[in-house]
Amino acid sequence: MDSNQTQWASKAWHLLSLLRAQSPLIQCITNFVSMDIVANTLLSAGASPAMIHAVQELPDFTPRAAALCVNVGTLTPSWLPAMKAAAQICNTLRTPWVLDPVAASASSFRFEACQELLRLRPTVVRGNASEIIALASAEPHANASKGADSVHDSMDAVEAAKLLAQTSGAVVAVSGATDIVTDGNRVVGALNGVAMMQKITATGCSVTALIAAFVAVDKSHALDATVSALAVFGVAGELGMKMAKGPASLRMHLIDALYGLDEAALNSHVNITSLC
Numbered sequence: 001m002d003s004n005q006t007q008w009a010s011k012a013w014h015l016l017s018l019l020r021a022q023s024p025l026i027q028c029i030t031n032f033v034s035m036d037i038v039a040n041t042l043l044s045a046g047a048s049p050a051m052i053h054a055v056q057e058l059p060d061f062t063p064r065a066a067a068l069c070v071n072v073g074t075l076t077p078s079w080l081p082a083m084k085a086a087a088q089i090c091n092t093l094r095t096p097w098v099l100d101p102v103a104a105s106a107s108s109f110r111f112e113a114c115q116e117l118l119r120l121r122p123t124v125v126r127g128n129a130s131e132i133i134a135l136a137s138a139e140p141h142a143n144a145s146k147g148a149d150s151v152h153d154s155m156d157a158v159e160a161a162k163l164l165a166q167t168s169g170a171v172v173a174v175s176g177a178t179d180i181v182t183d184g185n186r187v188v189g190a191l192n193g194v195a196m197m198q199k200i201t202a203t204g205c206s207v208t209a210l211i212a213a214f215v216a217v218d219k220s221h222a223l224d225a226t227v228s229a230l231a232v233f234g235v236a237g238e239l240g241m242k243m244a245k246g247p248a249s250l251r252m253h254l255i256d257a258l259y260g261l262d263e264a265a266l267n268s269h270v271n272i273t274s275l276c
């Protein structure tokens with residue numbers, strides 16, 4: 001293993017250990033499809049999830065969270081004010097918050113909502129390639145995605161991700177066969193994971209929430225925390241796949257593998273490379 005890989009594996013292990021020790025409270029304003037698997041992903045990694053989205057609760061609750069995850073997957077007009085208010089509280093308190101722009105180009109309403117959220121300066125944006133390409137453009141394109149699923153490879157979105165990072169100020173992550181993470185300058189690729197993860201709904205939502213948990217324990221290094229979270233989730237997918245028979249059992253084994261992940265497994269599986 002080259003020394004760079006050793007350093008990334010050791011960073012990922014350090015952050016996962018911190019997460020397990022600190023068990024940060026992660027507020028999730030997420031879609032109905034994802035609530036269960038997102039909460040279980042966070043719990044198995046060692047974080048403490050809470051799916052709280054009533055606008056009336058935010059002044060009391062959001063200041064207690066170590067990070068916020070906002071996911072527009074089942075967006076309705078009544079949810080958007082809570083997403084924006086929670087993001088604003090986080091900004092005031094310098095609490096990191098992460099945006100998942102599910103199906104960003106599905107409609108003008110959703111695209112505009114994502115743009116409004118982007119203007120509230122998320123710490124990290126994580127989407128699939130089609131979502132990041134859509135967000136980096138000036139307007140939604142009807143053929144830019146197939147709902148929540150990507151029609152592009154992650155490598156097709158490198159330039160869009162860099163542009164989005166530069167214009168939004170966020171670290172931008174594009175998931176796929178190679179997970180790409182950029183701050184607009186550095187570009188890092190995480191090659192962990194298995195293709196079957198795409199066949200489980202809300203694995204993308206889950207890794208976005210895991211990114212929020214990693215950023216919560218390393219606020220000043222959002223890019224490194226994001227790369228580490230993606231690699232850790234991908235390694236859990238690889239280990240889970242050894243026991244899985246299909247998507248349903250992979251869902252279970254991935255969560256078990258994430259819970260049981262140790263330093264030796266990360267040292268031998270983490271596959272991260274600098275792309276520029």
Ligand SMILES: Nc1ncnc2c1ncn2[C@@H]1O[C@H](COP(=O)(O)OP(=O)(O)O)[C@@H](O)[C@H]1O
Pocket residue numbers: 127128129148149150175176177178179192193194195196197198202203204205207230233234
């Ligand atoms: N072809 C692939 N090979 C390996 N891992 C993948 C592949 N496609 C997606 N993943 C992994 O699956 C998870 C969800 O990513 P993705 O399917 O791109 O998100 P979304 O569900 O938002 O479309 C990520 O952890 C990603 O690394």
Ligand SMILES: Cc1ncsc1CCOP(=O)(O)O
Pocket residue numbers: 031033034073074102148200201202203204205206
């Ligand atoms: C299928 C679906 N429809 C609205 S939200 C959602 C879940 C999307 O999850 P992910 O982006 O992680 O695949």
Ligand SMILES: [Mg+2]
Pocket residue numbers: 102103127128148204205
């Ligand atoms: Mg998604």
